[in-house]
Amino acid sequence: MxxxxxxxxxxxxxxxxxxxxxxxxxxxxxxxxxxxxxxxxxxxxxxxxxxxxxxxxxxxxxxxxxxxxxxxxxxxxxxxxxxxxxxxxxxxxxxxxxxxxxxxxxxxxxxxxxxxxxxxxxxxxxxxxxxxxxxxxxxxxxxxxxxxxxxxxxxxxxxxxxxxxxxxxxxxxxxxxxxxxxxxxxxxxxxxxxxxxxxxxxxxxxxxxxxxxxxxxxxxxxLGMTDLPDQRSTRSPNRELLTYSNRPLCATSGLVRFAVAPGENVKANQVLARVYSAFGSCEETLRARGPGYVLGLADHARVLPGCEVIAIAELSA
Ligand SMILES: [Zn+2]
CATH class of the missing domain: 3.40.630.10 (Zn peptidases)
Incomplete structure (x- = not known):
């Protein structure tokens, strides 16, 4: 063809x-x-x-x-x-x-x-x-x-x-x-x-x-357009529709360190990340607001108040 x-x-x-x-x-x-x-x-x-x-x-x-x-x-x-x-x-x-x-x-x-x-x-x-x-x-x-x-x-x-x-x-x-x-x-x-x-x-x-x-x-x-065999090695175990969220946002400034990885399931209140000052003190702990699935983490460690640092697919309440 x-x-x-x-x-x-x-x-x-x-x-x-x-x-x-x-x-x-x-x-x-x-x-x-x-x-x-x-x-x-x-x-x-x-x-x-x-x-x-x-x-x-x-x-x-x-x-x-x-x-x-x-x-x-x-x-x-x-x-x-x-x-x-x-x-x-x-x-x-x-x-x-x-x-x-x-x-x-x-x-x-x-x-x-x-x-x-x-x-x-x-x-x-x-x-x-x-x-x-x-x-x-x-x-x-x-x-x-x-x-x-x-x-x-x-x-x-x-x-x-x-x-x-x-x-x-x-x-x-x-x-x-x-x-x-x-x-x-x-x-x-x-x-x-x-x-x-x-x-x-x-x-x-x-x-x-x-x-x-x-x-x-x-x-x-x-759609019936191809009969190529299904060779998918991974398929999402989750069949339900989730909702995109970029919460919580950072409220402080410093360097963000993550406690979770993309693809990980999280529970409500689970620690997602911590923000550290230049002196090394923990300024802020970001926690999941509900159960969900981590989609991605920010490319840059530098954060400011209002920065989005994580994308989560949240389970519907
Ligand atoms: Zn794009």
Missing amino acids: KITRRLIDITGMRDIIQRRIPVLTLDSKIPGPTVWLTACLHGDEVGGTVIVHEVFQRLKQAGLLNGVIHALPLINSMGFENISRFVNTDREDLNRCFPGNASGSMGERIAGRLFDTITRTGPDLVIDLHNDWIHSVPYILIEPDVHYSSKKIRQRTFSIARAAGLLLVEDSDAYHALSNTLTGAIVETGVPAFTIEAGGSYGIVEQSVAAGRDAVLATLRK
């Missing part, structure tokens, strides 16, 4: 910052679902790019039973070059610019072109691949209730995401604004979409790439 490669213009500019980004397509030529994989929307989150490469390589060899898969493997080329999350012309977070605006900021213009490119193909599913803190485990982020166009779309999204076999975590507007994300804008149009947070940013974490690749392939198996 042949992979089609093309380049699309994303900035609409000429001469100074002409930018084109790669699009990969695998078309079975048999009627079926249209699926999009998107990666490196945040320029320092490179693991998703490699997940796209591996998914396409597997499907190129095994063939696609039906439908078509498109991928944008490296969206934020400006951020990628500068090892930065942002669109570097003005430090915009591209994943807060959707569905975009043709006469808006650079980020909004790029988002608009990406959004149009995806939606005009009549997609059945969009999976956006991201990477989290360096010390983190792979998980799926689901949009909170308010973003879906209907209950039916929410249920369909959940049932497809559950097939991926990773920990399922509902994002929350309580900690960071979720409006204007790619997956948020897509589910608002009535199309299932979710995010895979496939381990750490900056470098390629092979174990996380394998987990992300196998999760995508499991999703495609669920």
Whole structure:
């Protein structure tokens, strides 16, 4: 099966910052679902790019039973070059610019072109691949209730995401604004979409790439697009939907030392971390506010009041 490669213009500019980004397509030529994989929307989150490469390589060899898969493997080329999350012309977070605006900021213009490119193909599913803190485990982020166009779309999204076999975590507007994300804008149009947070940013974490690749392939198996055997070595034991939390935040400044690791279950009140002053005295002890599962730990030891240092998937009360 042949992979089609093309380049699309994303900035609409000429001469100074002409930018084109790669699009990969695998078309079975048999009627079926249209699926999009998107990666490196945040320029320092490179693991998703490699997940796209591996998914396409597997499907190129095994063939696609039906439908078509498109991928944008490296969206934020400006951020990628500068090892930065942002669109570097003005430090915009591209994943807060959707569905975009043709006469808006650079980020909004790029988002608009990406959004149009995806939606005009009549997609059945969009999976956006991201990477989290360096010390983190792979998980799926689901949009909170308010973003879906209907209950039916929410249920369909959940049932497809559950097939991926990773920990399922509902994002929350309580900690960071979720409006204007790619997956948020897509589910608002009535199309299932979710995010895979496939381990750490900056470098390629092979174990996380394998987990992300196998999760995508499991999703495609669920849609009947491939019969590649399930080779997942790890599957989340937790079948219920958990809730994302970045609490507790630090209240002091100093150096944070963790008492837990990503992937660990925690109980209510369990010590998560301690903050030490430059003299070595313990200034603060951070404790779990309820039972949950550690998703990731901050990249930097330096903390200030209000710093988020841990991501936890909390069990529903
Ligand atoms: Zn990201």
